[in-house]
Amino acid sequence: MAASDVVMSFMLLVSIYGILSLGLNIKYGHTGLLDFGHVGFYLIGAYTAALFVLGPDDPSDFTTYVVGLGELPVIGTWGTAILAATLLAGLIGGLVALPTIRLREDYLAITVLGVSVIFQRIIQSESWLANGPDALRGYSPPLQGPFPLTMETGLDAALFGIFVAVVWAVVTGGLGRLHTANDTTRWPVARLYTLGTFGLARRRGAWSASRVAAVAGLVAGVLTTALMATLARLLAVGAIVSLYAWVVALAFVAHHYRDLGGREWAVGVALGTGLLVALLPLPVVEAVGLKIAATLGLLAALVASYYYAVTRTEWVADVKLAVVGVGAMWFVSLWYFLLPTLGPLGRGDVGGALNVLVQNLVWALRFGGDGGIGYTLVVIGDLTATIDYTRFQLAGFLLFLAGLYYVLELAVQSPFGRVLRAVRNDETVVKSLGKDPFVYKVQSMVIGSALGGFAGALWAMYAQGLTFTTFAPRVTFITLLIMFVGGAGNNKGMILGAGIFWAFQQATTQLASYFPPAIRVNIQAFRLVIVGVLFLLILYYLPEGLLGRDDHTTPAETQPEPEPEATTEAD
Amino acid sequence: MTGDPVIEVENLRKTFGGIVAVDGATFDIEAGSITGLIGPNGAGKTTTFNLISGFYEPDGGVVRYSGRDLQAIMRPHREETLIWGGASGITLGAFGGIVGLGPLGLGVGALGTTAVGAIAGAGGYLANQRATQRRPGHANSRPHMLAREGLVRTFQITRELGEMTALENLMLAPQGQAGENLANAWLRRDRVATEEATVRERAEEMLELLEIEHLRDEAAGNLSGGQRKLLELGRVLMLEPRVILLDEPVAGVNPALTEKLMDRIETLRDQGYTFCIVEHDMAVIMELSETIIVMNEGKKLVEGPPDEIRTNEAVIEAYLGV
Numbered sequence: 001m002a003a004s005d006v007v008m009s010f011m012l013l014v015s016i017y018g019i020l021s022l023g024l025n026i027k028y029g030h031t032g033l034l035d036f037g038h039v040g041f042y043l044i045g046a047y048t049a050a051l052f053v054l055g056p057d058d059p060s061d062f063t064t065y066v067v068g069l070g071e072l073p074v075i076g077t078w079g080t081a082i083l084a085a086t087l088l089a090g091l092i093g094g095l096v097a098l099p100t101i102r103l104r105e106d107y108l109a110i111t112v113l114g115v116s117v118i119f120q121r122i123i124q125s126e127s128w129l130a131n132g133p134d135a136l137r138g139y140s141p142p143l144q145g146p147f148p149l150t151m152e153t154g155l156d157a158a159l160f161g162i163f164v165a166v167v168w169a170v171v172t173g174g175l176g177r178l179h180t181a182n183d184t185t186r187w188p189v190a191r192l193y194t195l196g197t198f199g200l201a202r203r204r205g206a207w208s209a210s211r212v213a214a215v216a217g218l219v220a221g222v223l224t225t226a227l228m229a230t231l232a233r234l235l236a237v238g239a240i241v242s243l244y245a246w247v248v249a250l251a252f253v254a255h256h257y258r259d260l261g262g263r264e265w266a267v268g269v270a271l272g273t274g275l276l277v278a279l280l281p282l283p284v285v286e287a288v289g290l291k292i293a294a295t296l297g298l299l300a301a302l303v304a305s306y307y308y309a310v311t312r313t314e315w316v317a318d319v320k321l322a323v324v325g326v327g328a329m330w331f332v333s334l335w336y337f338l339l340p341t342l343g344p345l346g347r348g349d350v351g352g353a354l355n356v357l358v359q360n361l362v363w364a365l366r367f368g369g370d371g372g373i374g375y376t377l378v379v380i381g382d383l384t385a386t387i388d389y390t391r392f393q394l395a396g397f398l399l400f401l402a403g404l405y406y407v408l409e410l411a412v413q414s415p416f417g418r419v420l421r422a423v424r425n426d427e428t429v430v431k432s433l434g435k436d437p438f439v440y441k442v443q444s445m446v447i448g449s450a451l452g453g454f455a456g457a458l459w460a461m462y463a464q465g466l467t468f469t470t471f472a473p474r475v476t477f478i479t480l481l482i483m484f485v486g487g488a489g490n491n492k493g494m495i496l497g498a499g500i501f502w503a504f505q506q507a508t509t510q511l512a513s514y515f516p517p518a519i520r521v522n523i524q525a526f527r528l529v530i531v532g533v534l535f536l537l538i539l540y541y542l543p544e545g546l547l548g549r550d551d552h553t554t555p556a557e558t559q560p561e562p563e564p565e566a567t568t569e570a571d
Numbered sequence: 572m573t574g575d576p577v578i579e580v581e582n583l584r585k586t587f588g589g590i591v592a593v594d595g596a597t598f599d600i601e602a603g604s605i606t607g608l609i610g611p612n613g614a615g616k617t618t619t620f621n622l623i624s625g626f627y628e629p630d631g632g633v634v635r636y637s638g639r640d641l642q643a644i645m646r647p648h649r650e651e652t653l654i655w656g657g658a659s660g661i662t663l664g665a666f667g668g669i670v671g672l673g674p675l676g677l678g679v680g681a682l683g684t685t686a687v688g689a690i691a692g693a694g695g696y697l698a699n700q701r702a703t704q705r706r707p708g709h710a711n712s713r714p715h716m717l718a719r720e721g722l723v724r725t726f727q728i729t730r731e732l733g734e735m736t737a738l739e740n741l742m743l744a745p746q747g748q749a750g751e752n753l754a755n756a757w758l759r760r761d762r763v764a765t766e767e768a769t770v771r772e773r774a775e776e777m778l779e780l781l782e783i784e785h786l787r788d789e790a791a792g793n794l795s796g797g798q799r800k801l802l803e804l805g806r807v808l809m810l811e812p813r814v815i816l817l818d819e820p821v822a823g824v825n826p827a828l829t830e831k832l833m834d835r836i837e838t839l840r841d842q843g844y845t846f847c848i849v850e851h852d853m854a855v856i857m858e859l860s861e862t863i864i865v866m867n868e869g870k871k872l873v874e875g876p877p878d879e880i881r882t883n884e885a886v887i888e889a890y891l892g893v
Contacts, residue, residue, distance in 0.1 A: 066672065095662045098655070122669065129669070410757055415742075415750030415767065418735075422743050425732035432624070432726075433744050433810060434718030435751070443753060549734065 002356070003336045004363040008390045010506050014498045015397035016458045019404055020475075021482045021494040023451030028480075029488035029549075030412055031444035032424030033101070034109040036476055040116030041093055041449040043471040045085035045456025047123065047130050050466055052081035053139045063131045063138065070139060078142040082457040089453020090446045097445035101438065113473060123468040130466070137465035147389035148371045151232045160234070160387055161225030164241055166395040167364065169217025170402050172196045175248045176209030178255055187251040196244060210406060234373050235385050238365035246361070253329065257322060264319050267309070268326025274302045275331050282514040291514070321546065332503075336360055354380045366391065397458060401495070404451065408491055411447070412550070420444055421489075481535050487545025496546060504531070577602040577637060577814055577845050578623060578722075584631035585618055592618040594869030595632070600814070605836065605846040607860035607877075609853075611890055615869040616849045617727055617818060623847070624724040624816055625714035636722050636814070644720060645713045652700065656693040663692030719746060721813035725806075725820065727849070729799035733792025737783060740791050740802055741774035742767075744809035777805045780835070782828075796823035804832070814845040821855055833859055857881065865889065 020042055027033040053076060054068035070076040100111045123130055130136050149156040172193075179193045179201070193201045197216040200207075207215075224237055260268075278298035285291040306324075309316045316323065337360060344352030358380055359367040365385045366372070372386030411417055419440050422430050427437040460466060482501050486493025505527070512523040538545070576599035585593040593615040600606045608616050621627040623634055625641055634641045647655075667688020671681035717723075732740050748770065749755045750763035778784040781801040786794060791802060800820060807815055820836075821829045829852075836846060836859060850856045856863065857877040865872040865880060867889040873880065880886055 095658055095665075098658050098662075126669065128672065407757065410760070411753060414753075414756035414763060415748045415770075416753050416756045418739060418743055419751055421735055421739075422732050425734055426730050428626075428726075429730045429732060429806075430743075431626075431713075431715045432718060432724055432730075433806065434715050434723070434746050436713065436715050447753075 002359045002367060003340055004360050005366060005388075005390070006506065007336070007363065008394055010502055011394050012390065012397055012462055013502045014495070015394070015401045016455050016462060017479065017482060017498040017502065018401050018495045019451055019458065020455035021479050021486070021498055022404060022408055022491060023448040023455065024476075024479050025448075025483055025488065025491060025494050026408065026412075026420075026444055026451065027448035029483060029490065030417065030420045030424065031441060032105070033441060033444060033448075034105050035112050035445070035448065036109040036473070036480075037096075037112030037114070037116030038448070038452055038479055039471050039473060039475040040096075040112070040119040041089040041452030042456040042459065042475060043116070043119050043123065043468075044089045044092055045453030046460040046466050046471070047136070047456075048085040048088050048453070049078070049081040049457035049460040050136055050139060051130065052076060052084055053078060054136075055138070063134070063136070064128055065130050065136060066128060078457075078461065081460075082454060085457035085460075086450045086454045089456065090450030093449020093452070094442055094446040096449075097442045101441045101445065113476070116471075116473060116476065120468055120471050123471070133468060135465045135467045140464065141389070141393060141461045143392070144389050147392060148366065148386040149234075150371050150386060151228055151234055151373060154229055157225050157228035159392065160228055160237075161221040163364075163387060163392050163395045164224040164237065165217045165221025166399045167217075167241055167245065168196075168220035169213050170398050171245045171248050172216045173210060173213035173402060174252065176201075176213050178248070178251060180209055181255065187254050189251055189255075192247065192251070196248075232373065234365065234387075235362070235375050235383070238385060238387075239362050242362045242364045245363070257326060260319060260322055260326070263315070264323055265326060267316060267319075268323040269330050271302070271306065271323060271327030272330030272334065274305075275299075275327065276334055278302050279511065282511060288516065288519065351379050351381045355383065358383065364391065393462070400454070400458065404454070405491055405495070408447075408451075412491065416440075424489075478531075481531065481538075484535070484545055485538055487547035487549060489549040490545065490547045491550070493545050493547040500546075501531075504534075575602050576600060578847070579635040579638075580619070580623065580632070581635070582632035583619065583622055583629055583634060585615075585622055585627060586630055591869055593622065593629075596866065596869065596871050597632075598864050598871050598874055600845060600847050601862070602813075602845050603840065603843050604861045605840050605848065605859050607856040607863040608847060608849045608866065609851075609856055609863060610866035610872070613868075614866040614889075616866055618869075619866065620724065620816055620818055620847075620849060624722065625717045626724075636717065636720065641717065645716045647713070652697070655700075656696045659696040660689040660693030663695075664689030667691075718810065718812070721811075722816070723807045723810050723812040723814070724816035725800075725803045725818055727818040727822075729796070729803050731791035731794065731799050731802055733790060735791055736788050737778065737786045737791055737794065737802055738771070738774050738788065741777050741805050741809050742770050744806045745770050745773070746810060774809065777809060781805050782831070797825060797828065800824050801828070801832070804835075808839070812844070814847070815839075817846060817848045817850075819850055820848060821850065821852055829855065 024038045027035045051067055053070045055070040056068045057065050096115050100108055103111060124133050146155055146159060149160055175193055175196055179189050197212050198219050200212050200216055227233055281291050281294035285294055310320045340356045341353035366388040367383055367385055372384040375383045419435055423437045423440050430437045482497035485500055486497030508527045512520045515523060578600040580596055580598050583593050583596045596619060610616050622629050625645055664685045668681060668685040671684025749766055755763055778787055783798055783801055804820060821832055840846060860877060863877055863880045864874045865886050872885055872889055873883050
């Protein structure tokens, strides 16, 4: 499996947990409602969605559930299922809020924790409802049939078109934000934006960046479908889409770290390389004890030198987080691009190394496996390209994540969001200013819980089977961790936090594979301990999280007109 | 309209455990006037303030604002009762449904348990509400209803929204902002943006007026004590109220700024605002107020114009304990 495939399945989890954390962030980060029972709404969403798409219960088999709407037209589709899951979770969130929300922070937390456990117990013990303690399965995700795509039918072309449209729109939306930020990076962002939006960027005055991105995505999708139906240039289109995303991602990194100088970059790269070197004993050394000792020793040396640099050198201390970020990205790049090519290179097979490199570079396509279109390229060799269902699903999940992020940003940047933040700061003031905090807290609970339900529906789709054990309070605490890592009150931080958490999970799973199976289990269990320690460190050293609270300062009068996004998109 | 009482306090009484904080205070506050409320520590001034602004419920007596009982203004509307009763009904109904569906299956039996749950939920809520309303001093305290009617207060120990900027603190205050409704924030963004621009402009004017415009984007928690007082005054003024209750507005404010604040308050009074001020700075209260109410041990001691108070034997005794 190419590294890109690993990243794809990882991103699915990031999207689900990103949405789940966005929900908790509305409750805690923006309104100050400490909801230890967030998983309860995740559960409601998941089971609701599953019951909508499951076929009618067959009394002769071993599963029982109260109702399966899957065979009804429209109602039994995933679209309705997700919608119903969101609405029901929101409704129940509101109902739970009504009696509990008057409680003070910690009492509220404990009460809702209890409520979430009640939900879990109902699923477990009411076996007529959703198969009780046994797994509820027997449904499949939408549109799975034609995958992996081979471009033999029009449907294949259309599905690939949808995929490209979504990826293109999301990437262009990001680029549009970068373009609006309008700073002095050396990247030709403006030219790239014109290109990526097919010239639509010039409509910037009349259209918002989001609309430009959506239309550009649509154009890209239609173009792709047409191209596929006539020429079947899967590899070419896949390469273009992938490279576009890479360039935009690089521009983003350059923009984000624009303040770093050469030596800061060098420190970051050294950190990343150091981490890789520290992990090197794992595959190289045979003896288990020696392996662990060497790795831990090298890791300790790395942390110690970082600590030394931060405490002794002022210019490192100034950028102590940024260099870790650079280091992490450098490490991931090495893992993604370099490590897979080492095997073929070691055998002296340059073509094979390039082949692997291309596979990872063109992340939008899946290579190898059965089915797909075969290509033979000079030097690189044979490639069998296709689009698998994971990538298609990911495009959908990313679209949901981006859409919900956008909608939530609108809410928290509005006067509504201001009241929420005021409630978090001091309810009495809000009361003294003629606004009822209660109303806002209930609304916050409804929105946050609805997002939890949405994430639950996506989880049901992803997991293709539900067990009540999945919905233990553990999930709430993982979500809390994600929120605190990213920065409570910062929606962007939720996506970053989800990324970091799942990257950690993936990395430790991979590392564990270098150990004999007997130890592997222990390592996987032990990582929960590490997660706990990391949580403590974050709370101690970075109580505001990596990104801190969102900045809500508004431009002063001397600035030009309020940005067009706010004024023009309202019709 | 000067001369009509805008706030009438009658036999007001409030106890905390064994302590009688306010014990039968009776006085009026005239519309368009500045009334000072003074008294030694523990005289019940702040408690009276909390009673008038609806933050406490009285154990006895009545406060009327524009002739209406405060408790009546704050009582929940019928719609709210319906929402609450309905929600309780739905919740318990759903529980009843789950309990009934298990053993009884989809049918009349399950419907029955659902109905029983719903009736129990809604009925229970209404009965409980009745009972609490009959108990004295336990009406729903909802002071935001008073602020909506134009009766606002500041706090003795300033309560700024520390993580929000000074500008945001002010922009929060105006009433009935369309963007505070989530649906508008999503669907009517042009209207919200226009309104927001107006509110921001007003807030910036207010910052200028209070001479703290350089603190525009500073988190309110970082402001000094005096600056917070100003910010709080600005916040209630942003609300465009009728009656403003100020709890120690110049405590911790430097003399030059105190002067400005007093000018500002007098200008506002001339524009028709009504003020009631608790303040320990005698010079300020004597200069500002038209009427001064002296409280002692939870009762009104005397009431009159500053000159009269200055020379009143009872006041001197209460203050100096002679």
